[in-house]
């Protein structure tokens with residue numbers, strides 16, 4: 001019986017169970033125009049990686065709880081003290097001191113605006129978002145940087161007010177747990193698993 | 197970083213003059229089911245030797261160190277691919293190193309090679325770049341390319357690089373292009389130009405005789421960008437030989453190649469375009485702070501610099517390069533250029549980053565006809581022809597080789613050998629490609645100075661390679 005690879009940590013060591021790869025046989029590549037001579041071979045590979053979020057784990061955990069966390073440099077000696085970073089930065093890019101983690105859910109709800117966007121008709125392998133994907137980049141009041149994400153409802157436009165939604169049910173614990181909808185969207189219109 | 201220190205703005209200086217003496221490249225194509233990467237690298241090095249009227253074995257005797265540009269190990273499914281190529285080129289046990297900076301890998305490889313010679317470590321080095329992008333189907337290829345974006349913050353969003361990249365195009369399209377139909381047509385004109393020039397280049401993968409209408413009718417990839425606005429995905433190799441002055445003189449003794457002075461500089465910017473903080477525009481020698489004072493008024497929404505519309509990495513590469521070589525105005529001081537046209541719109545963005553036009557006015561470089569070999573409005577030579585190879589849209593984008601292909605191309609103009617390298621019937625036949633009946637010699641007459649921009653993804657790494665005829669330097673001690 002095969003089982004998806006799963007991991008937990010105990011005593012600071014990875015404990016793994018299940019299958020982290022799947023076997024598929026090699027097959028020859030032959031030349032149809034030239035007597036089916038051998039040109040090469042397929043090399044199948046399907047692996048599961050074990051990835052640590054490190055100091056960003058707090059951000060990804062919070063998404064599943066309906067909170068958007070950011071960070072702020074509070075180092076009194078830093079020239080850019082008070083700068084708020086979203087995407088979440090573990091360390092201040094200037095003084096390299098550890099940033100303070102802050103909850104910016106309310107700031108996002110009140111001030112999030114589309115800075116730019118892109119409706120993309122294509123995707124790569126392993127994509128699980130519905131196409132076309134509506135990429136949006138969101139600016140917030142008082143935040144030094146801009147956040148890349150995706151719009152779940154409606155058509156994006158620059159300057160459009162949006163509010164965050166969170167995949168609290170069945171979270172993926174990835175950046176996909178955070179999405180956005182136009183301000184004024186009703187709770188019952190949200191995609192499955194998402195809430196404000 | 198949003199403010200520079202004096203130390204960070206140090207103008208680069210080489211310890212001794214460095215020369216490009218020859219270059220070579222393989223055929224470029226979407227796939228080579230019948231060739232290994234090393235066969236393409238051998239083709240490139242053999243051609244470089246040919247240009248010096250030498251046998252490869254003879255040229256190899258001069259090589260002291262090797263720099264290998266190869267971006268995506270996971271595409272080729274071979275770690276330490278550099279060691280494989282190095283062995284197959286028969287260059288063991290010389291020191292070698294791999295360079296990888298995304299789309300800028302080729303340029304970065306030249307950057308390192310130049311420094312090895314400038315420092316005196318080596319008198320002659322090989323810079324060789326390649327990419328193998330045909331070992332997975334397109335969907336999986338898109339996934340692998342998307343691994344060059346931040347894997348936690350961007351990758352899961354569709355696993356499609358276009359999505360992370362094209363948000364910048366959208367911003368530029370709306371703020372500076374003002375969503376004008378005329379601007380959309382100007383973008384299409386770039387694709388027509390590059391696919392058209394590729395028709396005269398036997399190495400090129402994407403020759404097409406198309407019209408603006410064809411581009412505008414091609415499938416939407418990410419509005420306003422369409423399939424014909426995008427660069428190619430390629431396999432191929434390119435190389436260059438970089439050396440000091442005495443070696444350059446020896447190597448070119450029996451060749452039409454005149455040793456060319458080479459200068460390479462580099463800039464960078466965050467992998468996540470969203471992570472850009474606002475700053476003042478670093479000015480090039482042909483710009484003033486005054487001209488950008490009312491920028492936000494002229495282009496509403498364009499007041500954040502670099503925002504999502506400027507490639508700061510390209511701006512800094514040009515900033516260092518122009519000061520290093522004495523370039524005051526690129527349009528006046530350069531004769532031919534190759535830019536990293538990943539998309540038609542990024543070509544326009546780059547015109548501004550490197551000062552061919554001020555920020556916000558890039559489109560006029562195309563609309564004036566200055567960017568053509570022959571200006572279509574006047575019938576006279578274009579003021580600063582760009583991407584006569586066909587660029588990434590018409591010729592190739594075999595990532596690790598791209599920046600070196602561009603350098604090969606501009607060098608051919610400075611050597612006055614463009615027609616010979618691109619017009620030879622034998623080469624067209626060997627590549628199984630048909631030389632068009634209207635093949636045109638695109639040699640830029642009397643070219644003395646040239647530039648190539650090599651650029652990674654959203655602008656994480658950018659290099660500027662400048663070649664100059666040593667008798668036409670702009671700065672004596674450069």
Ligand SMILES: [Zn+2]
Nearest residue numbers: 073078092095
């Ligand atoms: Zn700080």
